[in-house]
Amino acid sequence: MSATATLPQGGRKPSGHASLRSFLAIDERQGIVAFAQTRPGQLLIYVIALAVVSRYLDHWAAGLAVSAAMAAAALPPLRNAILFTATWTMTLVETGLGDNDFAERIGIVLQQENITEFSAAWLATGFLLLILIGTSGMLVMVRRNPQSLLARRPMLTLLALEAVLCGLTTLDILQGLPRLMLWSLLVTLTPFIWFLPYAIVDQRSKAPSPPLLHLAVLRPFWSPTYLPFGKGAAFLRKSLPKTPDELAVTQLKAVKLLLWSTALLALKTGLTWTFGEQLNIPSVAQTLDAFLQDQPYPIGLSWSALILSTTQFALQIAIWAHLFIGIARLAGYRLPRGSWRPLESRNLMDYFNRFHYYFKELLVDFFFTPTFFKMFRSHPRLRMFFATFMAAAVGNALWHFVRDIDLVARLGLAAALETYASYVFYCVILATGVGLSQIRLNAGIRPSPTLPGKLYSFLCVWSFVVCMHLFSDGSRNHTLGERLSFLASLFGVI
Amino acid sequence: MDIAAKQKLRDFLVESLEKHGDKNPLSDTESIFVSGRLDSFATMNLVMFLEESFGIDFSDFEFDVSLLDSVDAIEAFVESQR
Numbered sequence: 001m002s003a004t005a006t007l008p009q010g011g012r013k014p015s016g017h018a019s020l021r022s023f024l025a026i027d028e029r030q031g032i033v034a035f036a037q038t039r040p041g042q043l044l045i046y047v048i049a050l051a052v053v054s055r056y057l058d059h060w061a062a063g064l065a066v067s068a069a070m071a072a073a074a075l076p077p078l079r080n081a082i083l084f085t086a087t088w089t090m091t092l093v094e095t096g097l098g099d100n101d102f103a104e105r106i107g108i109v110l111q112q113e114n115i116t117e118f119s120a121a122w123l124a125t126g127f128l129l130l131i132l133i134g135t136s137g138m139l140v141m142v143r144r145n146p147q148s149l150l151a152r153r154p155m156l157t158l159l160a161l162e163a164v165l166c167g168l169t170t171l172d173i174l175q176g177l178p179r180l181m182l183w184s185l186l187v188t189l190t191p192f193i194w195f196l197p198y199a200i201v202d203q204r205s206k207a208p209s210p211p212l213l214h215l216a217v218l219r220p221f222w223s224p225t226y227l228p229f230g231k232g233a234a235f236l237r238k239s240l241p242k243t244p245d246e247l248a249v250t251q252l253k254a255v256k257l258l259l260w261s262t263a264l265l266a267l268k269t270g271l272t273w274t275f276g277e278q279l280n281i282p283s284v285a286q287t288l289d290a291f292l293q294d295q296p297y298p299i300g301l302s303w304s305a306l307i308l309s310t311t312q313f314a315l316q317i318a319i320w321a322h323l324f325i326g327i328a329r330l331a332g333y334r335l336p337r338g339s340w341r342p343l344e345s346r347n348l349m350d351y352f353n354r355f356h357y358y359f360k361e362l363l364v365d366f367f368f369t370p371t372f373f374k375m376f377r378s379h380p381r382l383r384m385f386f387a388t389f390m391a392a393a394v395g396n397a398l399w400h401f402v403r404d405i406d407l408v409a410r411l412g413l414a415a416a417l418e419t420y421a422s423y424v425f426y427c428v429i430l431a432t433g434v435g436l437s438q439i440r441l442n443a444g445i446r447p448s449p450t451l452p453g454k455l456y457s458f459l460c461v462w463s464f465v466v467c468m469h470l471f472s473d474g475s476r477n478h479t480l481g482e483r484l485s486f487l488a489s490l491f492g493v494i
Numbered sequence: 495m496d497i498a499a500k501q502k503l504r505d506f507l508v509e510s511l512e513k514h515g516d517k518n519p520l521s522d523t524e525s526i527f528v529s530g531r532l533d534s535f536a537t538m539n540l541v542m543f544l545e546e547s548f549g550i551d552f553s554d555f556e557f558d559v560s561l562l563d564s565v566d567a568i569e570a571f572v573e574s575q576r
Contacts, residue, residue, distance in 0.1 A: 205558065238528045238560075336530040353533060364534035372538050373553055380542060387538070441513070442539070 027252035036248040045251050046070055049330055052258040055265070056323055058099065064090055065221050069330035073247060083216035083331070088132065090221040095124045100224065102128065105187040105406045109169075109180050112409065118180070127188035132215060135196065139211050142203040151204055154197035155366040162186070162193055162402060170413040183409060190405050191226045192218055197366055198232025209233035222331070223324035226403045229358045230328050230335050231365070239334045247332050254329030257337065261322035268315040275308050284309045284470065288478050291486045302490055310462075310469040314342060317356055346447040346457045348430075348464065349437040352392065359399070360391075367395035384442065385435040393431035397424050400474070407476065419476035422483055426471035433464060495569045499547070504565055506543050510536050522565040537562065544568070550575050 026032045035041040046066060053062040068086030072079045094100045102124035110120050142151045150157045165186040169179055199214040213233040223229035230236050241247040275281040282290070287302045296302065321338025328335050338357050345351035352360055368391035376383040400423055407416040447457045470483050478486075488494045495503070508520055516531055526532050532540075537559055544550050544562075550572065561571045 235528075239530075334530075349535070353535065357533075361534055369534065369538070369557070372541070373557060377553070384538070384542075438535075446513075 024256065027249045027256065032252065033245055033248045036252055037244055041248075042070065042074070045255055045330070048255050049258055049326070052262050053323070053327065055262060061090060061094070061099075065327050066330065068221060069327050070251075073251065073330065073332035079331075080210060080212045080216055083220065084212050086221040087216050087219065087224075090224060091128060091219060092125060094224065095128060096121055101406070102188055105409075106180075106184045108406060108409045109183040113176055113180050115177065115180055123180075123184045124188055127184050130185075131188055131192060132218075135192070135199070135215060135218065136211060138196070139199060139203055139214060142200050143208070146204050151200060153370075154200035155193075155370075158193040158196055159398065159402075162190065162405075165189070166405065166408055166413070170408060187405060190402055193402070194226055194362060194399070195219060195228050195232070198228060198234070202232055202234040205234065209237055213237070220328070222327035225320075225324075226399070227359055228362060229321065229324040229338055230333060231358065231361060236328075236333050236335075241332055241334060246334070250329050250332055250334050254326045257322045257329065258326035261319050261326060264315050264319045264322065268312055268319065271308065271311060271315075275304070281305055281308050284473060285475060285477065288482065288486050291489055292478075292482055296489065299490060299492065302486075306470060306490070307466055309473065310466045313469065313473070314355070314465075318342070321356070321358070343458065343462070344454075345461045346454070347437045347441065348433040348461060349441055351461050351465065352430075352434045362399070363391035363395040367391040381439050381442070384438055388435040388438050389431045391431075392434045393427040396430070397427040404474075411476075419479075421480045422471045422478070423474070425480050426468055429468060429471075495548075495572050500565070500569060502547065503543075503568060506540070507532075507565065510539060520565070522569075524565075525563050527559045528563050534559075540568075544572065548572050548575070 036045060049066045049070075050062060053066050056062070057065065064086055068082055072082040072086075075082065091100070095102050098104065098121060103120040106123050107120040110118065110123075138150070142148065145151060165182060168174060169183045169186060174182065195218045199218070202208050202214070209232075213236075217228075217230070217233050217236060219225070220230065230239075241250055276283075281301065281304050282297060284305050287297050287305045290297050291302070297305070318339040325335050325338050336357060340354045340357065342351060342355045345354050368387045371390040372383060372387035375386055397420075401416075401420055404416075407419075410416075411419065447453055467487060470487055471480070485494055504520070504522075507526060510532055511517070511520060511526075514532060514536065520526070527537055540562060541552055541557075545552065560567075562568050
């Protein structure tokens with residue numbers, strides 16, 4: 001399709017916005033889709049992707065990620081083997097180099113227990129291999145015993161295991177080497193507990209994915225984080241392209257997403273430089289500290305700090321999500337974006353869907369859905385509200401607490417829980433807002449589609465998000481009461 | 495499923511898609527959930543719609559979204575539950 005073919009019927013010149021969209025729609029032009037399937041086209045995609053990914057990852061990791069993704073797309077019979085090799089090579093090499101937090105977290109207890117015979121990196125590597133072997137065995141066990149507790153309630157079982165391990169490492173009677181070993185198991189297992197349920201659920205299906213693919217997408221090389229970007233093997237298999245054209249379109253979309261990620265990174269850097277460095281807008285922590293020392297910044301400056309911090313956080317989520325999904329798309333997976341136009345959110349429900357898609361999907365798959373099918377089945381509104389609450393409050397709070405499990409060793413369990421009150425408050429308010437929004441939608445109350453209506457929606461949603469950011473910034477240095485007082489001061493109440 | 499019930503189902507799905515900003519046409523064989531056109535929350539709205547309209551009890555079996563992935567798949571699923 002030529003560029004002129006995208007002109008609206010009737011020959012009217014498209015608006016600037018439509019014209020830009022048409023210009024950017026390279027994945028809809030037949031000539032470019034055909035070129036993307038040639039060797040020069042593949043080379044060009046590779047070079048652009050490598051240039052973008054190298055801005056975020058070390059050169060070796062960027063090279064490995066982009067090469068493995070494109071090789072997996074080009075060689076379907078070897079796809080699973082390539083993904084497996086890339087994922088575990090990246091995990092083990094990063095662990096050895098200290099580029100991920102496994103060794104660092106093991107090092108906390110190594111130091112506390114004053115043990116010098118072991119290296120944190122070697123311990124992490126050993127436990128990672130143990131988890132790899134253990135997962136293989138667990139998948140076989142689930143296939144053989146589909147009625148076992150682990151098979152039926154994977155998330156609940158794994159969270160219970162996490163809680164037991166965490167509790168044991170805080171017992172006074174457990175010291176020295178046993179504590180180190182338990183702690184090492186806990187911190188290496190922790191990221192995987194959000195990936196394993198997808199693998200376990202799939203093992204119970206009629207056509208389960210091959211074990212090699214499950215092992216390949218445990219913290220896959222495109223997103224070695226605590227969140228399954230791309231969900232599990234079953235979802236990934238369903239998203240594979242069926243034709244060479246579909247693969248080319250997916251890879252072109254990958255390049256666009258990676259470039260968009262870079263543009264957002266530039267925007268974030270520019271905002272930080274302009275407002276943080278040139279206009280000296282303080283951080284939220286600085287404004288809070290100043291307020292608590294009875295030397296508050298002017299209200300306008302405090303609001304600016306909060307808005308800037310929220311914007312930086314939203315951009316950060318989008319930047320990483322686009323990077324991860326961009327690499328996965330290079331491998332041929334036609335995955336939805338991880339963050340999709342959150343500024344266009346019409347209500348809190350819509351915001352929850354758009355802002356952090358794969359986090360929301362994780363919460364829905366393992367907290368919302370099981371609750372929805374079991375609780376309050378004869379009370380539709382309460383049923384939806386409670387299931388939403390379980391996802392947006394309980395699941396959300398658990399995920400973030402588990403992600404920061406190192407604080408249990410650094411601060412102690414009691415302090416780790418106590419300093420978490422602020423985030424729990426955020427989760428409860430968010431869940432209540434999302435739940436009410438859901439009920440309003442189901443009752444047919446919809447935001448106005450007019451321009452003033454859209455503006456009103458934007459202001460409502462993002463005012464809420466900015467205010468709540470004060471409680472969700474992840475820092476543990478201020479109590480809930482201090483944050484509430486500060487928020488009240490921003491409205492002139494105190 | 496009779497013609498009126500199937501049309502009611504189509505209308506429900508089209509409305510759900512429109513709520514998600516998707517105004518593209520929907521054929522009876524087209525993937526709705528696996529393709530990403532609708533998300534997990536929308537699945538639960540569909541579940542409630544099927545419970546209310548056809549009296550299906552989803553707690554009786556293992557829920558699998560691929561059973562509800564297109565208009566035709568949903569029709570087959572509803573028939574299998576009768």
